Amino acid sequence: MTTADTSSERSLLYRLFNDKELRSVTIQVITMALILAFFFFIVSNAVTNLETIGKGYSFSFLWDASNYDINQHLIEYNSQSPHWRAALVGLINTLLVAVAGIILSTIVGFLLGVLRLSSNWLINRVVYVYIEYVRNVPVLLHILLVHGIVVNTLPIPKNALMAFDGTLFLTNRGFYTPKPLFEPAMWAVLIAFVIGIGFTIWFKRYAKKVQDATGKIYPVLWISLGAIILFPIVVFFLAGMPLTFEYPELKGFNFKGGLVLRPEFVALWLALSLYTAAFIAEIVRAGIQAISHGQTEAAFALGIKPSRTMSLVIIPQALRVIIPPLSSQYLNITKNSSLAIAIGYMDIVATIGGISLNQTGREMECMTIVLSIYLMFSLLISAFMNWYNKRMKLVER
Amino acid sequence: MSTEQSYPVGEHPSLPPPTSEVGIIGWVRHNLFSSTTNIVITVLTIYLLYVILPPLLNWIIFDAVFSADSRDDCRAIAKAGGHELGACWAFIGKRFEIFVYGFYPVEERWRINLSFFLMLAALLPVLFDHIAYRKQGLWFSLIAPFVIGWLLLGGMGLTPVSTDKFGGFMLTLVIGVTGIVGSLPLGIALALGRQSHMPAMRMVCVAFIEFIRGVPLITLLFVASTMLNYFLPPGTTFDLLLRVLIMVTLFSAAYIAEVIRGGLQALPKGQIEAADSMGLKYWQSMRLIILPQALKISIPGIVNTFIGLYKDTTLVIIIGLFDPLGMGRASLADTKWQGLSTEIYVFVAIFFFVSCFSMARYSLYLEKKLHTGH
Numbered sequence: 001m002t003t004a005d006t007s008s009e010r011s012l013l014y015r016l017f018n019d020k021e022l023r024s025v026t027i028q029v030i031t032m033a034l035i036l037a038f039f040f041f042i043v044s045n046a047v048t049n050l051e052t053i054g055k056g057y058s059f060s061f062l063w064d065a066s067n068y069d070i071n072q073h074l075i076e077y078n079s080q081s082p083h084w085r086a087a088l089v090g091l092i093n094t095l096l097v098a099v100a101g102i103i104l105s106t107i108v109g110f111l112l113g114v115l116r117l118s119s120n121w122l123i124n125r126v127v128y129v130y131i132e133y134v135r136n137v138p139v140l141l142h143i144l145l146v147h148g149i150v151v152n153t154l155p156i157p158k159n160a161l162m163a164f165d166g167t168l169f170l171t172n173r174g175f176y177t178p179k180p181l182f183e184p185a186m187w188a189v190l191i192a193f194v195i196g197i198g199f200t201i202w203f204k205r206y207a208k209k210v211q212d213a214t215g216k217i218y219p220v221l222w223i224s225l226g227a228i229i230l231f232p233i234v235v236f237f238l239a240g241m242p243l244t245f246e247y248p249e250l251k252g253f254n255f256k257g258g259l260v261l262r263p264e265f266v267a268l269w270l271a272l273s274l275y276t277a278a279f280i281a282e283i284v285r286a287g288i289q290a291i292s293h294g295q296t297e298a299a300f301a302l303g304i305k306p307s308r309t310m311s312l313v314i315i316p317q318a319l320r321v322i323i324p325p326l327s328s329q330y331l332n333i334t335k336n337s338s339l340a341i342a343i344g345y346m347d348i349v350a351t352i353g354g355i356s357l358n359q360t361g362r363e364m365e366c367m368t369i370v371l372s373i374y375l376m377f378s379l380l381i382s383a384f385m386n387w388y389n390k391r392m393k394l395v396e397r
Numbered sequence: 398m399s400t401e402q403s404y405p406v407g408e409h410p411s412l413p414p415p416t417s418e419v420g421i422i423g424w425v426r427h428n429l430f431s432s433t434t435n436i437v438i439t440v441l442t443i444y445l446l447y448v449i450l451p452p453l454l455n456w457i458i459f460d461a462v463f464s465a466d467s468r469d470d471c472r473a474i475a476k477a478g479g480h481e482l483g484a485c486w487a488f489i490g491k492r493f494e495i496f497v498y499g500f501y502p503v504e505e506r507w508r509i510n511l512s513f514f515l516m517l518a519a520l521l522p523v524l525f526d527h528i529a530y531r532k533q534g535l536w537f538s539l540i541a542p543f544v545i546g547w548l549l550l551g552g553m554g555l556t557p558v559s560t561d562k563f564g565g566f567m568l569t570l571v572i573g574v575t576g577i578v579g580s581l582p583l584g585i586a587l588a589l590g591r592q593s594h595m596p597a598m599r600m601v602c603v604a605f606i607e608f609i610r611g612v613p614l615i616t617l618l619f620v621a622s623t624m625l626n627y628f629l630p631p632g633t634t635f636d637l638l639l640r641v642l643i644m645v646t647l648f649s650a651a652y653i654a655e656v657i658r659g660g661l662q663a664l665p666k667g668q669i670e671a672a673d674s675m676g677l678k679y680w681q682s683m684r685l686i687i688l689p690q691a692l693k694i695s696i697p698g699i700v701n702t703f704i705g706l707y708k709d710t711t712l713v714i715i716i717g718l719f720d721p722l723g724m725g726r727a728s729l730a731d732t733k734w735q736g737l738s739t740e741i742y743v744f745v746a747i748f749f750f751v752s753c754f755s756m757a758r759y760s761l762y763l764e765k766k767l768h769t770g771h
Contacts, residue, residue: 027595028595031597032597042629045627045629045630049626049627052631115438119428120428120429120431121429122428122429122439122442122443123439123442126446132754132757135753136749136753137749137753138708138709138710138711138749139708140714141711141722141746141749144722144742145742145746148738148739148742152736152738335613335614336613338616339615339715341715342714353619363623363624363627367616367619367620367624370612370616370619371616371620374612375612378612379611
């Protein structure tokens, strides 16, 4: 400050609270001090409390045997496995139900969203009632209700409901389907599939280049479908059909063999998907309605075919509106899968945050693991969203 | 007989529209059978309804038993009526009071009823602005929460009731309403903090919001129920319900903050610049210029968050509080009524549907009322 400055006559204390710039510094310093004091307070409390009961804060318990079973494990696991493996099994189960839920809810949600806009009054109303019912009832209730229906109303394995000519058995112990057994030659089919995808990417670029240069349009969709689906199928037959199925068989009181979807998984998966689908349907509807009708009319005026209007004009613009809220729904499905604990599906919260926590009494460490895993998911999705928004941002003047 | 009739040019009377284009027939043709796809969709939908609706209605109404003394009684009545047993609503009827009041002492239940009416009375002036004595009503709304708290908890002349006696729909309302009332101001503060020019403030708010939004509510409730005691000075105990209330409020405040941030960002920058050039201070410009507009834009989002919060109150059963679901499951322990979980779920679902749907409708009404554009 210069000596000529009139404000210097005022005391520094006065300026700290009344000078606009200095006040902002004051407020920030006070806030940070309060927050640091708060953290110091709770951390010191935690340290004292942990010392009193002689616990400490260490993750070494993760290498002790877990001593409990998990009924659905996609990787090798038994009660002698360490706790970290139990956590891993839980994480995989969370991801499994989340990914399966995301796929199903997207399909159902887009379908419902489009039907909600249908000019057909009946389907429009039916979908409206469905969406309103689903959205206004807690997801936990949906999960419990679906679980109740699966467990209470489906028959015991002996009288299993058979669907699709003996390939799907519905029972209250789970859904049984044949398990595909791959023979070594299956690799060839997988490689063919990868080649198909690679070819499609190359072909799409090539077709665009040709179209830009000459105006000639290739049927990209059909050729890519052929490359991705037909080509692997041909290879599959050429390789001598290297795929057999292990069929579930009724032995004693339950089915043996085959692929089993446990009732908890089915209930959680269906309930989460149908719940989220209702939200996705509303997002899709809003996205399509956000595109002004003038866009369609303009495309038609340029002589673009209706199907290409949809794929080149409407959908790209609608997706810009749809994808941000859609991704937050995907995050929601992942977070809501933690309700699994209510019906005994062993996800990350039920394994490390539930049984392991109760057995070892390591609340702090277990909750730290659970919270940081969910935070990681959330940060990953946010990072994707930022990238996407940047890419899709309208370039304005 | 001649069917031809001639009119002078320009004098031809307007003919009525063809019958196939108006009335019920016209409506059905246009709305249900206008094209091949539409016909297919209509037929499929009718078939779907035919498959789903009759069994559902039978279960809920026609085959249901509304008064009986036990589940076997329900079965016997259904058998005597010559049909299979649908829902056994008698169970809900017998346990209705437990669903509403939880474990609250019977002789003190008038306090819950009174609180409920006080809450409604306090809500009216907040929700609708065309009622008489609104200004006095708003003062009442400000005091009401404290009166209700006193009524529910007791003390000062009333028999104290500990919070572990709270349960049923009453608990849902306590958690839901407290969360809603508490999270709005906190959410506004967080949103303003996130938009603030002070980096430290912004950082703190962002960290808080992103942390809360990144983890599921159930894990936060676990934190509240299992490890909060570690963070408090040795010897302090903390009421479980209070911990849940705090967590629920913080949780939804983070979501509200994001919704309001959306509203703040949607405002043109000229608004704050204009407020600055008028010489308004920060809080003045926020209170008079920015927030009224930002909140108006964010109403649908805010109400959606409230609905989400209200629905999330069901999660408290997982940490051992007895909301209607918990009460229902607890009363299933009675051997007379074993296995009636579906009835409970449907009953509670109806309760939530009614309350959440009305909230959604209110939000639509508010949006229309506040729409001041063209």
